[in-house]
Amino acid sequence: xxxxxxxxxxxxxxxxxxxxxxxxxxxxxxxxxxxxxxxxxxxxxxxxxxxxxxxxxxxxxxxxxxxxxxxxxxxxxxxxxxxxxxxxxxxxxxxxxxxxxxxxxxxxxxxxxxxxxxxxxxxxxxxxxxxxxxxxxxxxxxxxxxxxxxxxxxxxxxxxxxxxxxxxxxxxxxxxxxxxxxxxxxxxxxxxxxxxxxxxxxxxxxxxxxxxxxxxxxxxxxxxxxxxxxxxxxxxxxxxxxxxxxxxxxxxxxxxxxxxxxxxxxxxxxxxxxxxxxxxxxxxxxxxxxxxxxxxxxxxxxxxxxxxxxxxxxxxxxxxxxxxxxxxxxxxxxxxxxxxxxx
Amino acid sequence: xxxxxxxxxxxxxxxxxxxxxxxxxxxxxxxxxxxxxxxxxxxxxxxxxxxxxxxxxxxxxxxxxxxxxxxxxxxxxxxxxxxxxxxxxxxxxxxxxxxxxxxxxxxxxxxxxxxxxxxxxxxxxxxxxxxxxxxxxxxxxxxxxxxxxxxxxxxxxxxxxxxxxxxxxxxxxxxxxxxxxxxxxxxxxxxxxxxxxxxxxxxxxxxxxxxxxxxxxxxxxxxxxxxxxxxxxxxxxxxxxxxxxxxxxxxxxxxxxxxxxxxxxxxxxxxxxxxxxxxxxxxxxxxxxxxxxxxxxxxxxxxxxxxxxxxxxxxxxxxxxxxxxxxxxxxxxxxxxxxxxxx
DNA sequence: GCATATCGTAAAAGCGGTTTCAGAAAGCGC
DNA sequence: GCGCTTTCTGAAACCGCTTTTACGATATGC
Numbered sequence: 001x002x003x004x005x006x007x008x009x010x011x012x013x014x015x016x017x018x019x020x021x022x023x024x025x026x027x028x029x030x031x032x033x034x035x036x037x038x039x040x041x042x043x044x045x046x047x048x049x050x051x052x053x054x055x056x057x058x059x060x061x062x063x064x065x066x067x068x069x070x071x072x073x074x075x076x077x078x079x080x081x082x083x084x085x086x087x088x089x090x091x092x093x094x095x096x097x098x099x100x101x102x103x104x105x106x107x108x109x110x111x112x113x114x115x116x117x118x119x120x121x122x123x124x125x126x127x128x129x130x131x132x133x134x135x136x137x138x139x140x141x142x143x144x145x146x147x148x149x150x151x152x153x154x155x156x157x158x159x160x161x162x163x164x165x166x167x168x169x170x171x172x173x174x175x176x177x178x179x180x181x182x183x184x185x186x187x188x189x190x191x192x193x194x195x196x197x198x199x200x201x202x203x204x205x206x207x208x209x210x211x212x213x214x215x216x217x218x219x220x221x222x223x224x225x226x227x228x229x230x231x232x233x234x235x236x237x238x239x240x241x242x243x244x245x246x247x248x249x250x251x252x253x254x255x256x257x258x259x260x261x262x263x264x265x266x267x268x269x270x271x272x273x274x275x276x277x278x279x280x281x282x283x284x285x286x287x288x289x290x291x292x293x294x295x296x297x298x299x300x301x302x303x304x305x306x307x308x309x310x311x312x313x314x315x316x317x318x319x320x321x322x323x324x325x326x327x328x329x330x331x332x333x334x335x336x337x338x339x340x341x342x343x
Numbered sequence: 344x345x346x347x348x349x350x351x352x353x354x355x356x357x358x359x360x361x362x363x364x365x366x367x368x369x370x371x372x373x374x375x376x377x378x379x380x381x382x383x384x385x386x387x388x389x390x391x392x393x394x395x396x397x398x399x400x401x402x403x404x405x406x407x408x409x410x411x412x413x414x415x416x417x418x419x420x421x422x423x424x425x426x427x428x429x430x431x432x433x434x435x436x437x438x439x440x441x442x443x444x445x446x447x448x449x450x451x452x453x454x455x456x457x458x459x460x461x462x463x464x465x466x467x468x469x470x471x472x473x474x475x476x477x478x479x480x481x482x483x484x485x486x487x488x489x490x491x492x493x494x495x496x497x498x499x500x501x502x503x504x505x506x507x508x509x510x511x512x513x514x515x516x517x518x519x520x521x522x523x524x525x526x527x528x529x530x531x532x533x534x535x536x537x538x539x540x541x542x543x544x545x546x547x548x549x550x551x552x553x554x555x556x557x558x559x560x561x562x563x564x565x566x567x568x569x570x571x572x573x574x575x576x577x578x579x580x581x582x583x584x585x586x587x588x589x590x591x592x593x594x595x596x597x598x599x600x601x602x603x604x605x606x607x608x609x610x611x612x613x614x615x616x617x618x619x620x621x622x623x624x625x626x627x628x629x630x631x632x633x634x635x636x637x638x639x640x641x642x643x644x645x646x647x648x649x650x651x652x653x654x655x656x657x658x659x660x661x662x663x664x665x666x667x668x669x670x671x672x673x674x675x676x677x678x679x680x681x682x683x684x685x686x
Numbered sequence: 687g688c689a690t691a692t693c694g695t696a697a698a699a700g701c702g703g704t705t706t707c708a709g710a711a712a713g714c715g716c
Numbered sequence: 717g718c719g720c721t722t723t724c725t726g727a728a729a730c731c732g733c734t735t736t737t738a739c740g741a742t743a744t745g746c
Contacts, residue, residue, distance in 0.1 A: 012466055012467035014733085024695075024696085025695065025696045026696090026733075027695075027734075029733095030734055030735085031694095031695090038694080040693090040695090043694080057462065057463075059466065059731090060468070061413050061468045061733095062701095062733045062734090064404045064701095065700095065702065065732080065733075066700080066732080066733045066735080067701085067733080067734065070404050074445075081433040081437070083632075086429050086433075093423055097450070097452075102463075104445045104448075105447075105448060106445060107436050120445075123355055124357070124402050125701090289633065290633055293633055294636050358703060359702080367725075368727080370703095372703095373704055373705085374704090374724095374725085381723090381724075383723085383725090386724085386725085401703070402703070404701090404702080405702030405704090406702075406704075407703090408702080408730095408732065408733090409730080410731085467731095
């Protein structure tokens with residue numbers, strides 16, 4: 001027995017083996033698995049026994065080929081290694097835990113990746129479902145996505161007609177600015193992402209809009225010199241902030257469009273020997289994990305939950321293909337810690 | 344033209360279409376893609392033109408079925424959402440960036456997941472390559488893994504005969520303990536993972552061994568009451584540490600087997616109004632991202648690099664299947680920050 | 687009791703590739 | 717220019733599963 005096992009390298013059972021063992025044909029086995037109701041109870045239990053007996057698992061790949069899709073959930077995530085993206089992916093994984101579909105990750109670090117991955121997702125064998133994080137797709141991509149007939153959930157992108165999990169970034173910008181004004185600040189800077197980036201990110205621009213709205217409403221001037229944008233990143237933000245802070249009339253508070261950028265602002269302050277929050281208040285956006293430890297005041301968006309909800313909505317859509325698009329708006333919350341203070 | 348395009352939903356080109364367009368047979372197209380040398384230059388360029396013309400991309404899934412493997416890289420990662428795992432996954436993604444193979448993630452949170460995923464990886468259509476992080480496989484699993492014939496790279500598990508990327512945990516334990524002793528501490532506690540956990544993690548036990556070695560060598564007593572183990576986690580570590588620290592003769596320093604656990608120890612100290620490092624020195628292991636911000640002294644292991652190297656080794660093995668197993672040991676480094684001080 | 691509707695299963699075709707195998711074409715020596 | 721070997725290409729088989737189609741077997745009608 002053991003010898004026999006050793007000889008034969010445990011060739012995986014196929015549907016044909018099961019069929020033979022159960023004394024039925026392959027299609028019947030397939031039916032037992034996919035449409036159990038269409039098979040007599042007697043046959044079914046015979047087949048099920050054989051399946052158990054042979055420890056049979058249908059090949060996801062063969063099944064995918066026949067079915068016309070890849071048996072995975074695809075996730076396109078720009079800058080997958082950024083802390084906020086990581087948090088969302090955590091949520092995705094959480095939300096997918098009940099499903100047998102593995103998660104295939106597609107990192108996007110350049111426009112090049114972006115088109116490659118979109119091609120993949122809209123290819124002849126698209127994944128069972130797709131989550132797209134943060135990328136504003138072009139009309140072409142949108143059309144392709146729609147025509148594959150496989151559900152898509154967007155996260156942090158508001159695209160009518162598609163399921164999506166979003167937050168109100170403009171409101172976030174308002175919340176942050178309001179907080180600063182409430183503390184008595186009047187010269188408030190903004191550090192965010194450059195607009196017109198190749199990925200279609202718009203959250204930073206929305207934050208800025210909220211920021212402008214609140215400043216204007218409070219009768220405070222909106223100075224161009226106090227709004228700086230550049231590529232995303234902590235170091236980049238530091239450079240920007242250093243420039244802003246060495247200005248003759250420097251702001252007493254800065255709203256950064258992301259916590260990562262807020263860290264850069266804090267770095268800049270440290271370099272310039274400005275103490276926080278005495279000399280400079282800093283508020284971020286996201287509430288990435290690190291923020292709690294640094295004591296960063298920020299606008300919290302439920303990153304992990306966004307991933308989880310997206311996964312749940314996607315799984316739902318996979319099992320009930322014709323349910324309409326759902327739009328879920330998650331709440332934002334001001335989290336006051338130690339980097340903001342009264343002027 | 345536009346109308347025609349709208350009509351026909353842009354059916355993806357298959358190998359047959361390309362073959363027809365190039366006036367050759369399907370196998371020839373396949374050959375052009377997979378064994379270009381075996382095709383005349385003239386035919387080849389004709390086929391290549393057709394491929395470009397039709398924007399043809401071979402279906403990964405069909406190809407996988409024919410080839411007997413799934414066209415992905417699989418990664419089995421226990422507690423995928425833990426900070427250290429996240430760092431490694433980052434490295435994996437980095438290292439895989441040059442490859443067209445997407446990364447399929449298999450999170451392991453329970454023994455149940457573990458067997459499921461191992462089954463998947465050793466199924467009829469295994470992924471092109473597999474990375475296994477931190478799980479000590481059973482002999483059975485090992486045999487299965489070996490017999491699938493697809494390369495495997497272990498990370499943080501030292502299994503002779505398989506490629507692996509490891510660090511010397513025992514040495515890490517020594518380093519940490521030495522540091523504490525060097526600061527004048529004589530009562531040094533240890534907080535780590537319970538042994539015999541269902542996942543086969545052994546790093547904590549190795550840290551402990553190094554710890555015992557150094558204590559013994561220094562002529563310091565090894566007290567059972569100062570070594571506590573339990574389930575992994577910050578909260579769990581806090582509980583353990585609270586117990587240890589409320590002991591009549593409490594330690595003046597604690598070595599935690601991971602940074603996460605070190606955070607728990609710090610939490611416990613805060614609760615007991617012990618100031619760090621004045622009343623208690625704490626050293627961790629890993630150097631997760633957060634540690635820098637918290638100022639945690641720790642033994643740094645190159646988490647991200649471990650993932651990156653694993654990916655590189657795996658890709659190498661995929662392209663040159665018969666190269667032997669490689670074992671790469673990554674360096675450990677003491678990083679002194681603010682949580683340790685002289686007694 | 688026979689013709690007819692219904693159900694359950696099997697046979698066959700296809701998903702999109704790759705590989706084996708055999709035959710045609712080309713290259714070589716004489 | 718003939719016969720041989722060597723190349724290159726196409727036909728066929730196959731990977732494992734699903735779905736459509738067709739048929740044989742029951743159940744139903746009268």
